[in-house]
Amino acid sequence: MTHGPLVDPAELPGWLAPLVRATGEVDADAWRRVTGGRGATRDAAVLVLFGETDEHGPDLLFQLRAESGGSHSGQVAFPGGSAEPGDGGPVATALREAVEETGLDPAGVVPAALLPQVVVPVSGFRVTPVLGWWRDPSDVRAVDPAESQAVARIPLAHLADPANRFMVTSPGSRFTGPAFSAPGMLIWGFTAGLLTAVLHAGGWERPWDTGDVRDLSAAWRAVGSTGAEV
Secondary structure (H helix, E strand, O other), rough: OOOOOOOOOHHHHOOHHHHHHHHHHHOOHHHHHHOOOOOOOOOEEEEEEEEEEEOOEEEEEEEEOOOOOOOOOEEEEEEEEEOOOOOOOOHHHHHHHHHHHOOHHHHHEEEEEEEEOEOOOOOEEEEEEEEEOOOOOOOOOOOOOEEEEEEEEEEHHHHHOOEEEEEEOOOOOEEEEEEEEEOEEEEOHHHHOOOOOOOOOOHHHHHOOOOOEEEEEHHHHHHEEEOOOO
């Protein structure tokens, strides 16, 4: 299976089921045309993990990468990374990486669906997004300071709020794309693009000002970080 539900959507919370159903209706060829396809040499996977709390409702798990100087240094990302020979597929890759990066207990995660691979030219990865339902949440943390600065659960309501959405552009490159602000974090690049698609497919997207275009470096400074440029 290249994409689609891995479980019966009826077994999931009512707010998550429509998104999982929608993964089976994605036009993979159109998806690849939009996301690109040249230069990728390595397989990878990310865990798009949905949880829920009484305090703020549905949320998503993110990590803030360490300021390592790499292509994704200082960026907010979904847990994930490159595939290893013994993984046996993207679900295993996503869960293994999430455990290594956040310390979560994989026994509490229900792999719910796959999205088609997305090519990330800057790193040369073919990334498979794995949607997960955090049925039994466990404590999480930044396990290795060399890889991550922090781990955070961000409410869907915050991410979908038009006040927290804008576009960023990087002078000197041709990059312009969506971004999200969160406390102490700027979500942009691949993660913001994937998050935008997820919000749309799940029916959570609200009209927002795509004409609000901000300089990427200035947006980084606004959250107190320098980050990696494209």
